[in-house]
Amino acid sequence: MHDKYPHLFSPLPIGKRLIMKNRIEMAPTAIPNVATMEKSMQNLISYETKAASGAGLIVHEGIAVKKDGGGGGEGPDFDDGAMLLDMVKDSEAVHRYGGLSSISLCHFGAWTSAEYAWNGKIYAPSEIVNPYGIMTTEMPESMIEDIAYCFGRAAEMAQYAGHDMIQIHGAHGWLFNQFLSPMYNHRKDKYGGSFENRARFAMLVLEQIRKRCPNLPIEWRLSADEHMEGGLTLEDAIEFVKMIEDKVDMIHVSSSTFWDPTCGTMFPSAFVPRGVNVKLAEAIKKVTKHPVAVVGRMDDLAQMDKLIADGVVDVVAAGRGFIADPKWADKAYNGKEDDITPCLRCNYCLPCAYDPAHYVPFHVHILRCTVNPVVGREWQKNIIPAGPSQNVLVVGGGPGGMQAALTAAERGHKVTLCEAKGELGGLINTIIGPSFKEDYARYLDVVKRRIARSENVEVKLNTTVTPELAMELKPDVVICAIGAKPVIPPIPGIDDKRVVTVDNMRAAKLGHRVVIIGGGPIGAEEALHLQQDGHDVTVVEMRHDVCLGAPYLHYQAVSKQFKEPNAPKALLNCSCSKVTEEGVWVKDKDGNEAVVPADSILMAVGMAPKADEAEKLRDCAKRFFRIGDCNKPATVAEATRLGYDVAFGL
Incomplete structure (x- = not known):
């Protein structure tokens, strides 16, 4: 039994034969697009990294069961031996760390990328205008039956590849949600009208899966409330859960839909309270005997443990949290909570495919994170010791400078980190005032602690680095991260004391x-x-x-x-x-x-780079780099990424 979080780290039976080693689920998150020859390695290392986190259940990203029902790219092909090999490698990676491996199966329906649609048409339950302004074509019954067959076949392939269970992605406005919701389903046949009819497609899919995989545990992911006028409500979700009670083994509760431009409770922003979907999950748990998982800004360990202890939910799921820090569950288990990198809820990791005004298909999305500069390229960026240790002078203790200092130190270099002010953080110290920026404050505290613990980083606060001081320190490398200064436009009266x-x-x-x-x-x-x-x-x-x-x-x-x-x-x-x-x-x-x-x-x-000030240090070492705002106006994400890359290359 875990001393601090005994319920969060307790085992849980799933189905008839499976046992989760703890109550933590890694929700499905997209693998970024990489060159074809690199994709298998990236997938494997990404999931190996996440599997090592210590989560009890790892759900691999949503895979469309048909090429013409996905978000783009070459698309999955369950006849493709290479894809099957990837699935085997993914499940084996999870099993090496004692976790359960699952895969999320889906169909985008109206959200299918136009360039990969069938015969140039996008099919959906009914003729509706999708978020990209394209009129969809109503699916004929024969297509509905074929898609159900493909779900059964995909489940069988997942089981063959070694996955312990599957997740059916029935949430967030994708095909199952489109059939269930009266917002999108206007059919006049047996798949439309009454709620029972609108649920018929889901029942057909579950029938096909059970026919092929009678003992494979199934987790159903649902939006328990679409939070849109005319959409699915909690009452609808409760009715649906009752209908599938004897056909599934676990319920995963989310909410909202991609049809809502804010995706407010699907990808909760910093303005949304922690555990935003807990009340929905609690209501669902009252009508099912199966374990219930909840997702949606679940990052408070004490809250997670209490929810499970009180019987509100059985499992807590996180997606973005594992992007920010793939090892957070392991750190929590081993008493290293103060080293967990928090997710900032900035949603930098999410593709602009959700922005209809700037359409980019899912398959060209590159997964990135503000606080984890390695994500999406783990296979390239595993920290390895450098060659001969160098003396590295980092000038400026903002996000880019701190990341550069830590990465260089991890590779074995000796780092001197100089900051002109009395504390590290740069402009982060300015933006963390609001309550909705509390995660930035937590992030800054984590990075400061890591720097303080590093034996290879010496911090000098209240230290303005001049060329003379730099030469005195005799660095082999200077990384300049002194930031930028506010732009003052030539407005009459702008020198006013106010x-x-x-x-x-x-x-x-x-x-x-x-x-x-x-x-x-x-x-x-x-x-x-x-x-x-x-x-x-x-x-x-x-x-x-x-x-x-x-x-x-x-x-x-x-x-x-x-x-x-x-x-x-x-x-x-x-x-x-x-x-x-x-x-x-x-x-x-x-x-x-x-x-x-x-x-x-x-x-x-806006801000203007302190370029002239930075250039004064160029000749103070054999190698010189400008990063962050002093290079060009940059976000925290851009600064940390470049800081990491420069230090990694030393």
């Missing part, structure tokens, strides 16, 4: 009426923070919406917050023409001007 720049906004005492010039990610998020703290905030933004340029789902989440009651005011398609004693003068696209009274004015129109 004007504050984003790098100083935490130290400044802002008045009640705050005008933020610039509604990008930093400006928009700070507006929400200040409004929550009781300020009267107005954002002036030249573009058509706030937070543009952020990962698509994060943009959607922030934009939605601006539509809530008591949200900051956003003056869109507007520019600041001048600042006077009266306030900030704003000009709209038609040239009309008006003044917005301001006690404080926050400039958030």
Whole structure:
């Protein structure tokens, strides 16, 4: 029995013969696109990495059972021996660490990528316009029966490849969800109309699977509430679970749908509370004898343990958490909680395929993570010792500099990390004020602890590195990560004493009426923070919406917050023409001007690299690199990735 989390790390029977070693499930997450010759190795190493995390159940990413029902790419082919070999390798990797291996089987239906549709047509339960603006074709009954046959065949192949169980992806607006939901199913035959009819396709699929694999445990993943007008409700989900009770072995509770642009509870943002789907899972558990798993911002270990102890759920599932830190379950088990890299809920890892305005098929999505620069390329980036140890000087302790220092140290180099201010973190220290940025604060604490524990990193705070100091330290390599400075546009009156720049906004005492010039990610998020703290905030933004340029789902989440009651005011398609004693003068696209009274004015129109300052250090070592904002304006993700890559290459 585990001392701290006895319920989370207790075994659980699944079906008639399986036992999960603990109550942690790795939810299916997409493997990135890589060159064909590299794909098998990337898949294997990615899942080997995740299997080593210590999760009790590893669910491999959703695989469409038909080429013309997937998200694009070459697509799966269950007659392809290479794919079967990959499936065998995946299951074996999981078994090496004592976990159960599963695979998520799906069909995209209306979401099928157009370039891989059958005869140029996208088939769905009914003729509907899909999110990309394409009219779908209603599936004939013969196609429905064929798809059900393909699910049975895919399940049989998964079992043959050594997987212990399968997951049927019946959630998130994909084909099963499209049949069940009256939003998409307008059929007049036996597959439409009543709820029983709309569930008929799911029952047919389960019949086909049981015919071929009578003893293979099945986990059904469902959206217990679509959270959309006219969509599936919790009551519908409860009815459906009762219908499949004797045909499945486990229920996996999610919610929402890809048809909702925010995907609000499917990929919970930082504005969504932890355990957002717990109440839905609790309701489902009351009507089934099978184990119930819940997914959706599950990252609080104490909460997880208590939910299981109280009988609310049986299993907790995480997807993005395993992307951020593939070893978090193992760290939790071994008492290393303070070294778990938290998921930031920034949704940088999710493909822009969910953005209808910038359509990119799933198969060209490259999986990346803000806090894990290795994900998606584990086969290339396994840390190996360097050659001869070098003296590495890292100038600047922001996210890129910290990552570079840690990676260089892990490879055996001696690192001196200099930071001009009194603490590490760079601009992260500026953005962690809001409550919805708490995960950034947790991330920063984790990285600081790792640096403090490293025997190969010496930190020098309150140290501005001049060429003279750099030469004195005699580095073999200089990695410059000194960041950027705020852009100050040539606006009349911008030197007013009320004007504050984003790098100083935490130290400044802002008045009640705050005008933020610039509604990008930093400006928009700070507006929400200040409004929550009781300020009267107005954002002036030249573009058509706030937070543009952020990962698509994060943009959607922030934009939605601006539509809530008591949200900051956003003056869109507007520019600041001048600042006077009266306030900030704003000009709209038609040239009309008006003044917005301001006690404080926050400039958030962008950052400019400290390129000249950085270049002064170029000749202080044989090798010199600029990373992060001092190279070009960069996100935290871009800074950490480049910091890792530069240090890895030393």
